[in-house]
Amino acid sequence: MQRGFSLTTSMAFAVLIALICGLTLNGLLQLQTLGSQIRTVLEIHNRKIDLITKIQVAAHLRTDSLFRMALANDPFEHDAYFHEFNRAGFLVGSGRNLLRQMGLSAAEQRSFDTQTRLVNDIESVQKQVIDLLNAERSADARRVLVQEAIPLQEAFNQQLADMRNLYQQVNLTAQQQAQQTYQNTFLFTLALGIAAVVLALLIARHTLRGARLRSQLIREQMGELERSRAALREEATHDPLTGLANRRLFYDRLHQAIRHAHRYGGKVGILYVDLDRFKDINDRLGHHVGDTVLTEVAKRLTTNIRDSDSVARLGGDEFVMLLEAVQGRQDCLAAARKIEQSLNGETSFYGLDVEIAASIGHALYPDDGTDEDALIRAADAAMYRVKSGSESAQQHRLPFQ
Numbered sequence: 001m002q003r004g005f006s007l008t009t010s011m012a013f014a015v016l017i018a019l020i021c022g023l024t025l026n027g028l029l030q031l032q033t034l035g036s037q038i039r040t041v042l043e044i045h046n047r048k049i050d051l052i053t054k055i056q057v058a059a060h061l062r063t064d065s066l067f068r069m070a071l072a073n074d075p076f077e078h079d080a081y082f083h084e085f086n087r088a089g090f091l092v093g094s095g096r097n098l099l100r101q102m103g104l105s106a107a108e109q110r111s112f113d114t115q116t117r118l119v120n121d122i123e124s125v126q127k128q129v130i131d132l133l134n135a136e137r138s139a140d141a142r143r144v145l146v147q148e149a150i151p152l153q154e155a156f157n158q159q160l161a162d163m164r165n166l167y168q169q170v171n172l173t174a175q176q177q178a179q180q181t182y183q184n185t186f187l188f189t190l191a192l193g194i195a196a197v198v199l200a201l202l203i204a205r206h207t208l209r210g211a212r213l214r215s216q217l218i219r220e221q222m223g224e225l226e227r228s229r230a231a232l233r234e235e236a237t238h239d240p241l242t243g244l245a246n247r248r249l250f251y252d253r254l255h256q257a258i259r260h261a262h263r264y265g266g267k268v269g270i271l272y273v274d275l276d277r278f279k280d281i282n283d284r285l286g287h288h289v290g291d292t293v294l295t296e297v298a299k300r301l302t303t304n305i306r307d308s309d310s311v312a313r314l315g316g317d318e319f320v321m322l323l324e325a326v327q328g329r330q331d332c333l334a335a336a337r338k339i340e341q342s343l344n345g346e347t348s349f350y351g352l353d354v355e356i357a358a359s360i361g362h363a364l365y366p367d368d369g370t371d372e373d374a375l376i377r378a379a380d381a382a383m384y385r386v387k388s389g390s391e392s393a394q395q396h397r398l399p400f401q
């Protein structure tokens with residue numbers, strides 16, 4: 001499941017990265033196209049339009065200076081106009097050269113060729129006018145100018161105007177294309193951007209859900225671990241039948257109580273409780289009744305001591321009790337008496353009358369021993385003395401030792 005989750009997330013991330021790359025690449029390409037279109041519009045076409053205007057002005061100046069030559073009487077004035085005529089001719093020629101060098105489309109080339117033919121025609125008429133002027137036939141020269149040169153000049157102007165319109169039209173088209181490119185880029189970027197954001201949100205949701213599931217699983221596993229640790233702890237320190245502390249835990253508690261008493265100079269009492277003729281109960285009434293008797297004894301032992309004291313089952317029908325902060329033997333005997341009274345007597349289990357009795361011996365720290373083993377042994381021995389005393393008295397209980 002974990003592998004599948006990571007694979008799906010990785011694939012989604014790969015798609016997201018591809019989307020972002022596509023978005024960036026597309027944006028860059030479209031911007032480049034847009035840039036080149038704008039460059040075409042602003043730089044090339046505007047320069048061409050500029051050149052055409054200059055050619056137009058120079059051509060007009062050339063015809064105009066020819067006219068002035070035809071009207072001028074002063075030879076110096078005549079020369080000055082002739083000089084202007086030549087300079088204008090040079091400007092027309094160089095402008096046209098520049099225009100051609102900038103590169104022409106098929107439509108531009110067609111218009112340029114027409115202009116070339118007109119320029120040739122104009123030049124031949126202008127040459128004719130200059131010849132007439134040199135022959136001092138000004139009236140004929142003016143007539144040729146009006147009848148032939150000016151119509152040709154107007155036709156040339158029209159061609160240039162057409163060419164300028166052509167550029168303006170191309171400019172407009174490029175502008176529209178740029179606008180279209182901008183719109184396409186905007187829509188494409190918007191669509192991809194939305195897709196990328198939606199995908200990112202889906203990935204985030206997926207990842208968060210996975211993380212939540214994982215942390216829930218970890219919490220459950222930790223809870224289970226804690227429960228099994230507690231069960232193990234319970235098992236290691238408690239008797240499974242009665243739920244009382246077992247020998248190990250009792251030794252621990254006794255050890256602590258001895259250390260405490262040793263340090264503060266107190267006493268610790270131990271009661272060793274062994275049921276009488278418990279084997280008979282098992283044999284006569286069955287093991288299950290025996291178990292119930294043991295559980296009932298554990299309950300009675302627990303309810304008849306102080307909260308600060310503790311009870312443990314050592315095994316079989318043997319129990320021990322730890323009495324903390326006792327003043328002396330009298331306290332132990334009083335506790336033993338109380339226990340004995342709570343146990344003695346007939347009780348009904350599974351509808352069967354069972355007589356419970358116990359022999360109880362006691363030991364006192366530090367009087368009967370200074371460590372756990374010595375104290376338990378002493379209490380056990382005391383219990384045996386009580387038991388053998390009660391047996392020799394044929395079921396009659398003797399006072400506790």
Ligand SMILES: Nc1nc2c(ncn2[C@@H]2O[C@H](COP(=O)(O)OP(=O)(O)OP(=O)(O)O)[C@@H](O)[C@H]2O)c(=O)[nH]1
Binds near residue numbers: 241286289291
């Ligand atoms: N039902 C039950 N019986 C147990 C358990 N543990 C030990 N026993 C039995 O308890 C009995 C203890 O027998 P004994 O040690 O002879 O004790 P008793 O019959 O009380 O003898 P005295 O102490 O001499 O009076 C044996 O029959 C064990 O099998 C247990 O957990 N449940």
